[in-house]
Amino acid sequence: MAASMNRVILAGNLTRDPELRFTNDGVPVCNFGLAVNRRRSKDDDAVDFFDVTVWREQGEAVANYKTKGDPVLIEGRLQYRSWEDRDSGQKRSKVDVVAENVQFLGGRGDGNGSSGGSGAGSGTKAGARHGRGGDDVDLNEEDFDDIPFRHRQPRLTAL
Amino acid sequence: MAASMNRVILAGNLTRDPELRFTNDGVPVCNFGLAVNRRRSKDDDAVDFFDVTVWREQGEAVANYKTKGDPVLIEGRLQYRSWEDRDSGQKRSKVDVVAENVQFLGGRGDGNGSSGGSGAGSGTKAGARHGRGGDDVDLNEEDFDDIPFRHRQPRLTAL
Amino acid sequence: MAASMNRVILAGNLTRDPELRFTNDGVPVCNFGLAVNRRRSKDDDAVDFFDVTVWREQGEAVANYKTKGDPVLIEGRLQYRSWEDRDSGQKRSKVDVVAENVQFLGGRGDGNGSSGGSGAGSGTKAGARHGRGGDDVDLNEEDFDDIPFRHRQPRLTAL
Amino acid sequence: MAASMNRVILAGNLTRDPELRFTNDGVPVCNFGLAVNRRRSKDDDAVDFFDVTVWREQGEAVANYKTKGDPVLIEGRLQYRSWEDRDSGQKRSKVDVVAENVQFLGGRGDGNGSSGGSGAGSGTKAGARHGRGGDDVDLNEEDFDDIPFRHRQPRLTAL
DNA sequence: TTTT
DNA sequence: TTTT
Numbered sequence: 001m002a003a004s005m006n007r008v009i010l011a012g013n014l015t016r017d018p019e020l021r022f023t024n025d026g027v028p029v030c031n032f033g034l035a036v037n038r039r040r041s042k043d044d045d046a047v048d049f050f051d052v053t054v055w056r057e058q059g060e061a062v063a064n065y066k067t068k069g070d071p072v073l074i075e076g077r078l079q080y081r082s083w084e085d086r087d088s089g090q091k092r093s094k095v096d097v098v099a100e101n102v103q104f105l106g107g108r109g110d111g112n113g114s115s116g117g118s119g120a121g122s123g124t125k126a127g128a129r130h131g132r133g134g135d136d137v138d139l140n141e142e143d144f145d146d147i148p149f150r151h152r153q154p155r156l157t158a159l
Numbered sequence: 160m161a162a163s164m165n166r167v168i169l170a171g172n173l174t175r176d177p178e179l180r181f182t183n184d185g186v187p188v189c190n191f192g193l194a195v196n197r198r199r200s201k202d203d204d205a206v207d208f209f210d211v212t213v214w215r216e217q218g219e220a221v222a223n224y225k226t227k228g229d230p231v232l233i234e235g236r237l238q239y240r241s242w243e244d245r246d247s248g249q250k251r252s253k254v255d256v257v258a259e260n261v262q263f264l265g266g267r268g269d270g271n272g273s274s275g276g277s278g279a280g281s282g283t284k285a286g287a288r289h290g291r292g293g294d295d296v297d298l299n300e301e302d303f304d305d306i307p308f309r310h311r312q313p314r315l316t317a318l
Numbered sequence: 319m320a321a322s323m324n325r326v327i328l329a330g331n332l333t334r335d336p337e338l339r340f341t342n343d344g345v346p347v348c349n350f351g352l353a354v355n356r357r358r359s360k361d362d363d364a365v366d367f368f369d370v371t372v373w374r375e376q377g378e379a380v381a382n383y384k385t386k387g388d389p390v391l392i393e394g395r396l397q398y399r400s401w402e403d404r405d406s407g408q409k410r411s412k413v414d415v416v417a418e419n420v421q422f423l424g425g426r427g428d429g430n431g432s433s434g435g436s437g438a439g440s441g442t443k444a445g446a447r448h449g450r451g452g453d454d455v456d457l458n459e460e461d462f463d464d465i466p467f468r469h470r471q472p473r474l475t476a477l
Numbered sequence: 478m479a480a481s482m483n484r485v486i487l488a489g490n491l492t493r494d495p496e497l498r499f500t501n502d503g504v505p506v507c508n509f510g511l512a513v514n515r516r517r518s519k520d521d522d523a524v525d526f527f528d529v530t531v532w533r534e535q536g537e538a539v540a541n542y543k544t545k546g547d548p549v550l551i552e553g554r555l556q557y558r559s560w561e562d563r564d565s566g567q568k569r570s571k572v573d574v575v576a577e578n579v580q581f582l583g584g585r586g587d588g589n590g591s592s593g594g595s596g597a598g599s600g601t602k603a604g605a606r607h608g609r610g611g612d613d614v615d616l617n618e619e620d621f622d623d624i625p626f627r628h629r630q631p632r633l634t635a636l
Numbered sequence: 637t638t639t640t
Numbered sequence: 641t642t643t644t
Contacts, residue, residue, distance in 0.1 A: 002230045002644040003170045003264060003391055003421040004196040006207060007327065008237065009486050011164035011550060011580065013639035035639035036237075037163040048165060048239040049638060050254060069639055071161045073321055073488060073550060078167065078195075078237075080207040088247070091641085095209060095254040103321040103488065105162060105582055106640095161640040162550055162580040166486065168327050170391060170421065172643035194643035208642060228643055232329060232391060232480055250637090262329060262480040264423055320548045321488045321582060322514040324525060326555065329482035354555075355481040366483060366557040368572060389479045396485065396513075396555075398525040406565065413527060413572040423480060 006077040008097055011105070012036035014070050015049065020063035030059030034072070034097070051096040053079075058102050071105035165236040167256055170264065171195035173229050174208065179222035189218030193231070193256070210255040212238075217261050230264035324395040326415055329423070330354035331389050333367065338381035348377030352390070352415070369414040371397075376420050389423040483554040485574055488582065489513035490548050492526065497540035507536030511549070511574070528573040530556075535579050548582035 015033035022028055031053055038046040052074060054062050066072065074097065082093035174192035181187055190212055197205040211233060213221050225231065233256065241252035333351035340346055349371055356364040370392065372380050384390065392415070400411035492510035499505055508530055515523040529551060531539050543549065551574065559570035 002172050002196065003232070003423050004198060004644090005168060005170035005232070005327075005391060005393060005419070005421060006195050006197075007169075007325075007393060008167045009164060009323075009325065010166075010237070011162045013161050015638040033638060036165050037161065037640075038165075039163060047639075048237060048254075049252070050237065050239065071640075073162070073164070073323060075323060075325060078169070078207060078209065080209065093208070093641095095207075101323070103323060105321055162582055163640090164486075164550060164552060164578070164580060166484075166552060168482075168484065174642040192642060196644075206643075230644075232482060234482060234484060252637095260482070262482060264480055320490050320514065321550070322516055323486060323488035323550070324513050324515075325487075326485040327482060328484075328555070329480045331479050354483050355479065356483075357481060366555060366572075367570070368555065368557065391480070391482070396487070396525060396527065398527065411526070413525075 007075075008078050009073075009075050010034060010036055010050065010097065011073045012048075012050075012071070014066055014068050014072065017067050018063045020059060028056055028059045028063075030054045030063045032062065032066070034074070051094075052076075052099050053096065054099045054102055058099070062102055065104065073103040073105055074099040075101040166234075167237050168232075168234050169193060169195055169209065169256065170232045171207075171209075171230070173225055173227050173231065176226050177222045179218060187215055187218045187222075189213045189222045191221065191225070193233070210253075211235075211258050212255065213258045213261055217258070221261055224263065232262040232264055233258040234260040325393075326396055327391075327393050328352060328354055328368065328415065329389070329391045330366075330368075332384055332386050335385050336377075336381045338377060346374055346377045346381075348372045348381045350380065350384070352392070369412075370394075370417050371414065372417045372420055376417070380420055383422065391421040391423055392417040393419040484552075485555050486550075486552050487511060487513055487527065487574065488548070488550045489525075489527075491543055491545050494544050495536075495540045497536060505533055505536045505540075507531045507540045509539065509543070511551070528571075529553075529576050530573065531576045531579055535576070539579055542581065550580040550582055551576040552578040 012034045015035045018030050018032035020028060020030050031051065034050045034052050036048045036050070038044055038048060053059075054074075062072075076097055076099040078095055079098045080093060080095050082091060084090070085092050171193045174194045177189050177191040179187060179189045190210065193209045193211050195207045195209070197203055197207060212218075213233075221231075235256055235258040237254055238257050239252065239254050241250060243249070244251050330352045333353045336348050336350040338346060338348050349369065352368045352370050354366045354368070356362055356366060371377075372392075380390075394415050394417040396413055397416050398411060398413050400409060402408070403410050489511045492512045495507050495509035497505060497507045508528065511527045511529050513525045513527070515521055515525060530536075531551075539549075553574050553576040555572055556575050557570060557572050559568060561567070562569050
């Protein structure tokens, strides 16, 4: 078997308010867009855009405390998905980011009000809304494999 | 201006022979596919697939010494591209990996014949072919901005 | 609270055979040295040396399958320790690497016999010995905090 | 030759004001301490401390705009050094961090006034002082190997 | 679909 | 489009 590694670290800003949903088993999953400025040369205004998924407590913290425009630092892995386009029938695929660690930037000091993706649950940021009415969230069953099963908000949103 | 960071590290195997092309200015650019095994739980045979771009000397070294199946370790950044689909006219986008450092794995010892993406240019691996007849390579002009201009193989392949 | 991140990725070769010890609770901990070639310019033969700690199953796998000279790819975090020198009484400190993921390089293919830091337990590599008679292993109690308690080899070696 | 990689990413706060010095050739080099909170479990107040070196423009920007306590995000490599202790004559060694990319955190938004380690040189932060009277800076000759030679502030401070 |  |  070959050596394998898959690690990504990104710092940028949310391109939209995070959406929080739940699997049938009540596992929270948060999705948001991330813009990372390239800034390689001074007259380079290019931007890279990514879709980010955060599971469980950290996902809830992002949904509760972060909104469009907020800066975050994330560490995670790249995830490839492929599917068949319902219309054209042709194969499509996509690479997005599964964040395992989200650090809140911005605010006083270094920009960290509630810090490091924890967050109590009270005092959520004004404007943060919990996604509802979900079509097409990127859930991968294998993400559930190695994690202690927990029934938190059973069946709030079918995925 | 916000903090930005974009770093990715992957280890996996080539899914196809690398293709080497040249910009009009003769800058070498190499493309290959990379398969990274997920192996999170023992019965997890999921795989993530990525498209990788390597510029200049390192790109040439990959093209000269690596073929389908070979293991590599790469360090680089994620790059987002978007375009309009010529047929459907709908907007499409893609995230791929620009490798700035390619380490050859496999072989005796740790698997490193000519090592670390250097490699003279002679004695290329049997089976390694230089891409020819190129349509649709992912070239981004900004990649040329901060690099000393060099005319190496002028105009071999139009991109 | 400020944003914090601590991530390190290294590829190099063992500078000595790994030593395996156990805490009083029977938790395995493996230590080895790692040499990483700098190779920045072709006539650069500089090398960076690090001390690496690997806990639990992965530590056992390293001890069972790897010996001096073997190439590995590790992902982990940096750990700072400080103490008072018993002789001079002056304060000393050290930074070493705690590996959370060890990938075996070298061997056929990409150099991976038993792969990715798993390894059964039988058929250990000739020459791999389990450290015994331990003074001065770098154990940090906080490493035990977030990990399910397990009695594996109770009290084999006192630390 | 074996595969080698050396990459580190840290986010934390300066433990002291940065010191800026210059090599005999006038190359700026900045040194500061970095504290990274471990925060693994909620009652974990452990901290890891590192010494960081930043060369050239980025080093100047850090010295001009950052002071003790400020949050930064850095990307770089680990560097090992060894020497003989002048008193005891015994061998000593140390691992520190050479930052190749420093992102300023903190401030409004995400905490980035002058952003990403650029910064003109005017309007330096009150309290930022340029190190003077230097003994024992960690200069490694090989750091100069692959960089275009530049005479910026010739011989301001002997090292 | 796009953030500062 | 997919590697060991």
